[in-house]
Amino acid sequence: MSTVAIQKQGPRESFSRWANKHRKWVFAAPSMIFVSLLIAFPVGWTLYLSLTDARGSVRAESDFIGLENYADVLTDFDRFWPAVARTVYFTGGALLLELTLGMIIALLLWRPFRGEKWVRVAILLPLVATPVAVGMMWRLILEPNIGFANQALAWFGIPAQPFLSGQDTALTTLMFIDVWQWTPMVVLILLAGLTSLSDEPDEAARMDGANAWQRFWFVTFPLIRVTFITAILLRGIDALKTFDILYATKGKGGGSFHEVETLNVYAYGLSFDYNKYGESSAVLIVFFMLIIGCIWLLTARRKKDNS
Structure with missing residues (x-):
């Protein structure tokens, strides 16, 4: 060549x-x-709108107002900060219950037993339905007058309860509905981590006289800590963004008294009910930064456990 x-x-x-x-x-x-x-495009466009006084239509002329929308949002103690509190309460409560129940169920399914496949299928059934369908189903079950839940309580002489209609009980009820649907997802993640473990550490701890709780806390849990943090990361972010089940059950504004109005529902109302796109975009950017912060903290913890 x-x-x-x-x-x-x-x-x-x-x-x-x-x-x-x-x-x-x-x-x-x-x-x-x-x-x-x-x-990048939707985040950039939302950031731009949050710095303007856009309202009525996103195509209408708007003026640049800087951080005024953020100042209005962060000083709104009537709607914004209560929405933040409800978001934290809903996410934290649902995540805690789902992780606890998910770990218990995963440990029960860890060892093979007769009918194991059928039990796993039954546990995963809530994941099949869409959140909107789940919300409408539970709305009928918990209906104050004809719902099955209150009829069942009447059999035991317990008066009807305002599960979804009560101002103080609606958000907690929706949290339990979320737990019912999404605990199987946590079970799948944790069960995958458990099935990847070797039997030797558990057998060695058993021979040393450790009881079931000691074997779990000092042997099994440290070995699946990274998987556990992964479950927190995936399910926590998903719970933070919950909107469909809240809107399907309570409608606009999260109810008449905004009893289930989280940040997602609040931002949706500002955009599509009041057409305040600039203010709504500011709420979404603040919410986005909150999610990014949670991801960063959990990722840093996961890297620390891996090292």
Whole structure:
């Protein structure tokens, strides 16, 4: 081969060697770029709207007002901060119950038993239905007058309870509905971590005289700590963003007294009920930063446990 041909092929061969060395990034780059643009555009547009007085229509003329929307939102103690409190209460309560129940069920399903497949299928059934359908189903079950739940309570002489209609009970009731539907997801994640463990550490602890609780707390749980944090990360972010089941059961504003109005419901109302797009965008940006902060904290903890 001539010297000229070698020189012409030099850059091509150099690129081939570089691409082969970084092939995992080369193949992943198109998807990463597409996903980045898919996220960057709506976040950027929302950030822009949050700095304007956009209202009525997103295409209507609007003026740049800087951080005024953020000042209005952060000083709104009638709707915004109560919505923050409800979001934290709903997310924290649902996550705590789902992790506790999920761990218990996963431990029960860890060892093989007769009819194991049928039990697993039954546990996963709530995940099949959409959240809106689940919300409407529970709305009928918990209906104060004809709902099955209050009829069942009447059999034991217990008066009818305002599960979803009560101002003080609606959010807690919806939290338990969320637990009913999404605990199976936590079970799947934790069960995957448990089935990947070896039997030797548990058997060694058993031979040393450790009881069931000691074997779980000092042997099993440390081994699946990373999986547990993954479950917190995935389910926690999902619970923070809950909207459909709240809106399906209580409608606009999270009820007549805003009893289930979380940040998602509040931002939705500002946009589609009052057409205050600038203020709604400010709420969404604050909410987005809250989610990013939670992700960062959990990811940092996960890396610490991996190291």
